[in-house]
Amino acid sequence: MSDAAKDPVALAAARLESAVEMLVTVLSRPRPAPAEADMVPRAEVAAMAERLDATIARLRVALAEELRSGEREGE
Known part of the structure; x- marks a missing residue:
């Protein structure tokens, strides 16, 4: 299973987009x-x-935090 399939934030983003x-x-x-x-x-x-709108805003914050934490782990 790919990392994206295991990532709850990515799954939430995909469900919202769908x-x-x-x-x-x-x-x-x-x-x-x-x-x-x-x-x-x-x-x-x-x-x-x-x-x-509130759900989309929360998802954007969660995605941004996930991206920042991923960047910190990659350093």
Whole structure:
């Protein structure tokens, strides 16, 4: 098994990237206009976007820390 396959940070990054790609695919499909009852409230969408932004920010910090620790080990 490769080092990337064992690295939890790399696995998390790959899963997040895959999830984002799936979202893009789903959101790119043409859809009929939803009935008003089928619409998700804007507040829920905004809250989900904030959580996604926070998750991406935490992942970026974790990746940066992992890269720095790898550079220190290589010295």
